[in-house]
Amino acid sequence: MEYIKGAWKNITMNKGRTVLTMLGIIIGISSVIAILSVGNGLKSDLTSSLDDMVSGAVTINLDPKKTDKYLTAADLKVIEDAIPIARGVSPSFSAFGESKYRRTMNTRVLGGTPGCVYEFDKGFYSGRFFTEDDVEYANDVCVLNQMSALFIFGTTDAQGLTFDLTIGDKTRTITVVGVVRSEEKQLEAAKEIIIGGSLEYYYADIYVPYSLLTTKYNLGKEQFTSFLLYPAPGMADEAAAKAKTLAENILDLRGEGAVVIQSYASLMDMYVNVLDSVTLVIALVAAISLLVGGIGVMNIMTVTVTERTREIGIRKSLGARTSSILLQFLVESSLITLLAGFIGMILGFGLSFIVGNLVNIKAAIHTTDVALVVAISVGVGIFFGIYPARRAAKLNPVDALRTE
Amino acid sequence: MEPTQSINEQVQTANDAENNSSATAPENNQTVNISESERHDQSATAPENEREHLVRITDISKIYNPGENEVRALDHVSLTIDEGEFVAIIGQSGSGKSTLMNMLGCLDTPTEGTYYLHGTDVSHMTDDEQSDIRNREIGFIFQGFNLIQSLTALENVELPLIYRKVPRRQRGELARAALERVGLGKRMDHKPGELSGGQQQRVAIARAIAQAPPILLADEPTGNLDSASSRDIMNVIHSLYEDGRTVIIITHDPGIAQQAKRIITISDGHVISDSINPNV
Numbered sequence: 255m256e257y258i259k260g261a262w263k264n265i266t267m268n269k270g271r272t273v274l275t276m277l278g279i280i281i282g283i284s285s286v287i288a289i290l291s292v293g294n295g296l297k298s299d300l301t302s303s304l305d306d307m308v309s310g311a312v313t314i315n316l317d318p319k320k321t322d323k324y325l326t327a328a329d330l331k332v333i334e335d336a337i338p339i340a341r342g343v344s345p346s347f348s349a350f351g352e353s354k355y356r357r358t359m360n361t362r363v364l365g366g367t368p369g370c371v372y373e374f375d376k377g378f379y380s381g382r383f384f385t386e387d388d389v390e391y392a393n394d395v396c397v398l399n400q401m402s403a404l405f406i407f408g409t410t411d412a413q414g415l416t417f418d419l420t421i422g423d424k425t426r427t428i429t430v431v432g433v434v435r436s437e438e439k440q441l442e443a444a445k446e447i448i449i450g451g452s453l454e455y456y457y458a459d460i461y462v463p464y465s466l467l468t469t470k471y472n473l474g475k476e477q478f479t480s481f482l483l484y485p486a487p488g489m490a491d492e493a494a495a496k497a498k499t500l501a502e503n504i505l506d507l508r509g510e511g512a513v514v515i516q517s518y519a520s521l522m523d524m525y526v527n528v529l530d531s532v533t534l535v536i537a538l539v540a541a542i543s544l545l546v547g548g549i550g551v552m553n554i555m556t557v558t559v560t561e562r563t564r565e566i567g568i569r570k571s572l573g574a575r576t577s578s579i580l581l582q583f584l585v586e587s588s589l590i591t592l593l594a595g596f597i598g599m600i601l602g603f604g605l606s607f608i609v610g611n612l613v614n615i616k617a618a619i620h621t622t623d624v625a626l627v628v629a630i631s632v633g634v635g636i637f638f639g640i641y642p643a644r645r646a647a648k649l650n651p652v653d654a655l656r657t658e
Numbered sequence: 659m660e661p662t663q664s665i666n667e668q669v670q671t672a673n674d675a676e677n678n679s680s681a682t683a684p685e686n687n688q689t690v691n692i693s694e695s696e697r698h699d700q701s702a703t704a705p706e707n708e709r710e711h712l713v714r715i716t717d718i719s720k721i722y723n724p725g726e727n728e729v730r731a732l733d734h735v736s737l738t739i740d741e742g743e744f745v746a747i748i749g750q751s752g753s754g755k756s757t758l759m760n761m762l763g764c765l766d767t768p769t770e771g772t773y774y775l776h777g778t779d780v781s782h783m784t785d786d787e788q789s790d791i792r793n794r795e796i797g798f799i800f801q802g803f804n805l806i807q808s809l810t811a812l813e814n815v816e817l818p819l820i821y822r823k824v825p826r827r828q829r830g831e832l833a834r835a836a837l838e839r840v841g842l843g844k845r846m847d848h849k850p851g852e853l854s855g856g857q858q859q860r861v862a863i864a865r866a867i868a869q870a871p872p873i874l875l876a877d878e879p880t881g882n883l884d885s886a887s888s889r890d891i892m893n894v895i896h897s898l899y900e901d902g903r904t905v906i907i908i909t910h911d912p913g914i915a916q917q918a919k920r921i922i923t924i925s926d927g928h929v930i931s932d933s934i935n936p937n938v
Contacts, residue, residue, distance in 0.1 A: 571820040573793020
């Protein structure tokens with residue numbers, strides 16, 4: 255306590271110098287904090303948008319390098335029926351085209367089965383998903399989310415509306431049978447896009463029975479080399495493994511590694527890993543600025559020790575042990591860096607919110623980051639304070655008292 | 659006299675606390691035993707009842723620049739000082755008196771010879787052990803006051819008590835009592851820069867007595883002061899002596915030395931006279 259009081263006194267006595275000394279640490283800590291919190295924000299942003307995109311579907315592919323076999327619609331039905339923890343199985347089938355209502359909109363058309371309803375976990379805004387019958391008769395129906403409805407129709411009340419869907423050289427009139435809910439913030443974003451007039455850079459997503467694409471639009475045969483599996487919650491790995499085994503049995507491809515599971519969870523892991531290593535690299539750069547700042551602290555502490563040689567002599571003559579002097583100067587250097595750490599932390603949070611607003615990412619602050627900053631700044635203070643403090647502690651009292 | 663009594667009482671408690679926590683005492687006794695056997699081999703000058711002396715230095719030399727240009731600041735000096743004495747060590751500059759004072763204050767170690775304090779060899783201790791000895795046994799009064807400029811008078815007086823780990827409240831009480839003892843009760847919160855030279859030296863004296871050391875070691879205590887302040891300071895030192903403290907003054911000023919009961923004259927690193935002052 256005495257040491258902290260004394261150190262505070264000395265630090266505040268020479269404010270200009272203290273601030274300059276702290277500058278390096280402040281810059282280092284604030285950039286560490288800014289990077290960490292923007293990185294965290296980016297990660298959770300990416301995670302939630304990936305969640306929106308795939309909602310936990312597992313993709314199972316046939317490796318074209320290892321086999322030229324394929325699955326039929328009947329095979330997929332067998333897989334779906336045989337695995338109770340697979341809530342839905344659908345071919346993975348997509349095409350790009352144009353929707354024409356009042357305006358023309360780029361459209362990604364996803365062909366699927368009624369099992370694809372599990373793609374949407376937010377429920378229906380209106381209507382229903384397409385049915386087995388719709389698939390069997392290749393009906394001209396589609397389901398879309400509120401955001402895509404806004405894109406195509408300019409309204410979310412799109413159930414029952416019809417529009418012209420052109421894929422390649424074929425155009426058909428499609429009826430909307432259901433609208434799925436979108437997140438509020440997605441709707442806001444969609445409105446801004448429409449008002450901003452940059453609609454041509456985006457596309458709408460619509461779900462149609464896959465048979466519509468295969469038969470009426472003549473997009474290939476019912477020979478699927480890739481399908482989606484919607485597992486029961488928490489059963490993704492188990493369901494995928496069973497589906498893989500079953501597919502191998504059906505196609506007689508056991509043990510050839512031709513059936514490959516591609517889960518979006520692992521894809522997400524990959525993204526997060528990449529992001530983590532980017533964060534790490536930038537954090538390393540910030541660490542270098544901390545190093546430079548630390549050397550600045552060491553420098554100024556060495557000067558301080560020289561300036562206060564006489565004081566050290568006095569203290570020693572009064573009975574200060576080596577460890578007391580050591581502690582006195584270590585507390586002082588740590589206090590400088592801790593203070594700089596706090597200032598840097600506040601600046602860093604400010605900076606991360608500014609950067610976050612600019613790139614539309616919500617910067618996230620973790621308590622572990624705060625603890626990390628405190629640990630780092632005290633650590634820097636101690637590490638770079640050791641040398642000058644030892645110099646002070648080892649001074650010979652007679653020589654120290656003789657200096658002016 | 660009342661403040662003095664209260665200091666002594668509090669000092670007593672502080673010492674008790676110190677003794678309870680001190681583990682150095684048995685080690686010191688061991689050191690003494692070894693040193694005694696050594697002494698019989700080499701020293702004939704020391705009296706038999708050495709334990710009664712507060713300070714006993716035997717055959718001490720301090721050599722700077724060992725080799726061709728060596729300087730013998732002290733050359734085989736031996737002397738004893740008993741508890742309750744008032745001793746002046748007088749000599750010209752360069753006579754070795756400052757070196758002697760550094761020895762007596764445990765600030766420096768001799769090149770040769772041994773220093774017994776309370777019968778304990780303190781000349782071959784580690785830095786930290788010497789720090790503890792200085793803290794417990796010796797109150798310094800320096801020519802240049804040696805106060806820490808950034809601390810108030812009270813904080814300066816508290817310093818040795820901090821290093822002795824006296825609890826905060828007791829520390830404040832002891833420091834205040836010491837400052838009142840030297841007549842600075844009203845200026846405790848002033849920094850040294852706001853005090854006159856005489857007042858600064860009184861703060862230094864308060865610092866020296868707050869820890870209640872048996873020895874007061876004053877190095878030219880009036881060297882930087884005008885004659886009025888000098889008288890003032892010498893009066894304080896006299897009254898501390900009359901309270902039973904051992905006072906050692908190092909000076910080049912015969913006028914100051916004449917106030918002591920015993921005058922030791924040092925020249926060229928040798929003690930050239932050691933006599934009771936007939937004028938006191």
